[in-house]
Amino acid sequence: xxxxxxxxxxxxxxxxxxxxxxxxxxxxxxxxxxxxxxxxxxxxxxxxxxxxxxxxxxxxxxxxxxxxxxxxxxxxxxxxxxxxxxxxxxxxxxxxxxxxxxxxxxxxxxxxxx
Amino acid sequence: xxxxxxxxxxxxxxxxxxxxxxxxxxxxxxxxxxxxxxxxxxxxxxxxxxxxxxxxxxxxxxxxxxxxxxxxxxxxxxxxxxxxxxxxxxxxxxxxxxxxxxxxxxxxxxxxxxxxxxxxxxxxxxxxxxxxxxxxxxxxxxxxxxxxxxxxxxxxxxxxxxxxxxxxxxxxxxxxxxxxxxxxxxxxxxxxxxxxxxxxxxxxxxxxx
Numbered sequence: 001x002x003x004x005x006x007x008x009x010x011x012x013x014x015x016x017x018x019x020x021x022x023x024x025x026x027x028x029x030x031x032x033x034x035x036x037x038x039x040x041x042x043x044x045x046x047x048x049x050x051x052x053x054x055x056x057x058x059x060x061x062x063x064x065x066x067x068x069x070x071x072x073x074x075x076x077x078x079x080x081x082x083x084x085x086x087x088x089x090x091x092x093x094x095x096x097x098x099x100x101x102x103x104x105x106x107x108x109x110x111x112x113x114x
Numbered sequence: 115x116x117x118x119x120x121x122x123x124x125x126x127x128x129x130x131x132x133x134x135x136x137x138x139x140x141x142x143x144x145x146x147x148x149x150x151x152x153x154x155x156x157x158x159x160x161x162x163x164x165x166x167x168x169x170x171x172x173x174x175x176x177x178x179x180x181x182x183x184x185x186x187x188x189x190x191x192x193x194x195x196x197x198x199x200x201x202x203x204x205x206x207x208x209x210x211x212x213x214x215x216x217x218x219x220x221x222x223x224x225x226x227x228x229x230x231x232x233x234x235x236x237x238x239x240x241x242x243x244x245x246x247x248x249x250x251x252x253x254x255x256x257x258x259x260x261x262x263x264x265x266x267x268x269x270x271x272x273x274x275x276x277x278x279x280x281x282x283x284x285x286x287x288x289x290x291x292x293x294x295x296x297x298x299x300x301x302x303x304x305x306x307x308x309x310x311x312x313x314x315x316x317x318x319x320x321x322x323x
Contacts, residue, residue: 007316008284011265015285018262019160026173030159033181037155037188041148 147192154199155184158286162207165281168270169211170218179214183207204286204296208278215274268318272311275299279307280315 004012022030159180166176183206191202269277275297282293283304293308294301 004284008312010261011315011319012284012287014258014261014265015161015164015269015281017258018266019164019285021262022160022163026163026177027160029177030163030180033177033184034152034155034159036181037184038148038152040185040188041144041151041192 150196151192161286166211170214171270175214179210182210201292201295204282268315276307276311279304280311283308
């Protein structure tokens with residue numbers, strides 16, 4: 001860049017002087033404008049996620065409860081068909097075939113009646 | 115109580131703690147940016163106002179243009195590197211001034227049949243404001259007063275692009291590249307506009323300056 005000429009230096013000096021002479025009202029309004037612009041930096045949704053934490057925690061607990069309740073491996077079967085299958089299973093302990101035990105049950109029943 | 119204990123537990127989990135940490139770091143970053151922006155805007159606001167005032171010839175419009183440029187810079191470009199702020203700010207300001215000038219032209223065409231008074235008319239019709247001050251100020255100050263008035267009038271009469279190039283280069287001190295960026299044109303155009311502006315001002319002000 002070439003050095004500024006005297007004319008350029010003079011115009012710059014005059015314009016600087018003019019800017020330095022702004023009245024108080026204008027300076028004040030410029031300061032207000034600056035502060036208003038900077039206030040925008042604080043406005044974006046800060047801490048927005050904090051308001052969702054309690055709701056998120058509640059939702060997580062609900063989901064956990066639903067998952068645990070609906071898991072069939074953790075609770076006994078309520079189906080009578082399954083119960084019958086268990087009784088009919090040949091590997092199940094036999095309570096009826098043993099004659100000694102039957103006599104014992106008849107004796108115990110008689111003792112209760114008397 | 116249980117609920118508070120539960121929430122306390124939620125906030126103290128590693129994930130939430132890391133979010134808090136990130137937020138603290140973001141707060142510090144925000145404070146640094148805010149301080150830098152404040153310094154930047156304070157350093158340009160007066161010259162920006164003069165540029166807008168010369169382009170629009172109306173103080174209220176000039177203040178609006180400057181405030182609008184400040185808002186847009188903070189809103190959209192605060193995350194950009196600091197050295198980019200000046201050309202960006204002046205580009206926004208130049209666009210704002212141009213939009214206001216266009217709106218004014220359209221409004222002027224529509225309202226041409228009405229006797230509208232503007233600031234210049236007020237100055238012309240106010241003999242008291244035009245009268246020389248009775249206070250005997252220093253000669254230098256009087257000379258400067260006259261120079262400011264004559265120069266500002268001559269600059270205000272320049273074609274918009276020449277005026278922009280002159281004020282950004284000579285007054286704001288942007289280099290050719292920054293001025294081109296602010297004006298949205300090539301460096302060659304900036305040089306041409308600036309050269310013509312200087313020639314025009316020299317022709318008008320040669321005797322005074």
